[in-house]
Amino acid sequence: MSTLIISAFLIVAIWHVIIINKSFIKPLLVIMIIYFIGYNAIWNLNYVALDFIINRHLYDHSFLKIDLYLYSILYGHAISRIGMFPLVDSNFIFSIFETSYMLLFPEVFVVAILIFIRGGNIVQYMTVLFCCYLIGLVIFILIPSLGPFITYPETFQLPYRNTLTYSTMRMIESGYKAFKNGVQFNTIGYFVAMPSLHVAIAIVTQWFMAISKPHFLVFLPINCLIIVSTFFLGYHFLIDVPSGILLALVVIFSIHYLGKLTVKPPSRGCQQASLLRLFHKIRAA
Amino acid sequence: MKSLKKVVTNMLDQGHQIVIRSKLMAILVTSLIILYIVSILLLLEMGYLPVFQWPFLFYMIAGAFPFAYIITYSIIYYERLVGSHKWLQFLSCLIL
Numbered sequence: 001m002s003t004l005i006i007s008a009f010l011i012v013a014i015w016h017v018i019i020i021n022k023s024f025i026k027p028l029l030v031i032m033i034i035y036f037i038g039y040n041a042i043w044n045l046n047y048v049a050l051d052f053i054i055n056r057h058l059y060d061h062s063f064l065k066i067d068l069y070l071y072s073i074l075y076g077h078a079i080s081r082i083g084m085f086p087l088v089d090s091n092f093i094f095s096i097f098e099t100s101y102m103l104l105f106p107e108v109f110v111v112a113i114l115i116f117i118r119g120g121n122i123v124q125y126m127t128v129l130f131c132c133y134l135i136g137l138v139i140f141i142l143i144p145s146l147g148p149f150i151t152y153p154e155t156f157q158l159p160y161r162n163t164l165t166y167s168t169m170r171m172i173e174s175g176y177k178a179f180k181n182g183v184q185f186n187t188i189g190y191f192v193a194m195p196s197l198h199v200a201i202a203i204v205t206q207w208f209m210a211i212s213k214p215h216f217l218v219f220l221p222i223n224c225l226i227i228v229s230t231f232f233l234g235y236h237f238l239i240d241v242p243s244g245i246l247l248a249l250v251v252i253f254s255i256h257y258l259g260k261l262t263v264k265p266p267s268r269g270c271q272q273a274s275l276l277r278l279f280h281k282i283r284a285a
Numbered sequence: 286m287k288s289l290k291k292v293v294t295n296m297l298d299q300g301h302q303i304v305i306r307s308k309l310m311a312i313l314v315t316s317l318i319i320l321y322i323v324s325i326l327l328l329l330e331m332g333y334l335p336v337f338q339w340p341f342l343f344y345m346i347a348g349a350f351p352f353a354y355i356i357t358y359s360i361i362y363y364e365r366l367v368g369s370h371k372w373l374q375f376l377s378c379l380i381l
Contacts, residue, residue, distance in 0.1 A: 009352050012351070013354040013355055016354070032350060034314060037317050037321050043338055044335050047333065048331070109349055117361070182332075184333060187341065217374070222380065
């Protein structure tokens with residue numbers, strides 16, 4: 001069924017690009033190739049980082065203790081770690097959080113397409129995106145934690161084990177176990193729990209959506225749900241959320257400041273040279 | 286005359302920024318390719334073949350990209366059709 005829906009979306013998108021947006025074919029292909037290379041590099045580097053931390057002390061136990069303490073305050077009574085996720089026992093709420101968690105993947109592309117339509121700075125966006133992943137990896141090597149679903153699989157409730165969330169969790173766990181046992185892996189390579197990159201990327205996409213008010217307003221509630229879903233579904237500990245927000249803000253403001261330094265007002269000579277190059281580009285096109 | 290000068294200066298600024306951005310794009314792509322090659326070499330040295338996750342990543346991009354494209358244009362068309370930002374959160378619910 002999902003393959004059928006994806007195929008239908010693919011056909012409609014290709015039809016729209018060919019009929020209405022012919023000039024978009026080249027930039028869209030470039031974006032797809034950049035994403036393919038970038039994400040592949042990040043996934044590979046995750047396995048390399050895993051090699052650094054595989055025999056080291058993990059901070060998961062301490063993070064879980066903090067979580068249990070905070071949740072016991074929230075619920076008003078002590079809670080056990082067995083079956084603590086999802087935090088609210090409701091199929092409807094679970095499915096909303098599950099969908100919103102998965103929506104981050106298309107959202108990353110929505111911003112790239114939007115920047116091409118509205119004329120934003122695609123280089124800045126891509127730099128912020130991949131810098132977040134790389135800094136996240138460095139933090140992972142310094143403070144290694146894998147997340148509750150890998151270290152404590154029993155935290156996920158039994159009735160929800162036939163869901164997409166649980167199968168995704170097991171898929172990531174299988175990659176970790178394969179690497180640990182020295183077997184060839186063939187799944188997603190993403191093991192960073194702290195900082196939560198799902199939270200960081202949700203903040204980054206929301207920030208760059210400011211170039212289009214309707215998109216900003218549509219994705220604002222979705223991004224809020226994405227942030228909550230990370231700890232609600234049991235992918236992350238609570239501490240991963242503020243660290244993800246902090247990471248996103250630090251990277252956004254650093255790149256923004258560096259961008260301002262790079263794109264200085266041009267001098268007169270430089271202006272003439274750039275105009276000449278632009279003129280030649282237009283002629284060549 | 287003053288406004289013409291302003292237009293020309295603006296044009297020059299934009300041209301300059303396009304050149305700088307295309308340079309930065311080239312730097313970004315080159316760094317990603319270098320990073321990718323380095324990561325492949327590191328994994329090969331560790332005894333792993335980093336190609337088995339390619340189909341999954343390809344499926345993820347091929348699945349997410351058309352969906353993202355349709356969402357982006359749906360919101361644009363919705364805004365044009367309605368002419369305001371009213372009921373935009375209805376689209377959020379629809380996407381969810």
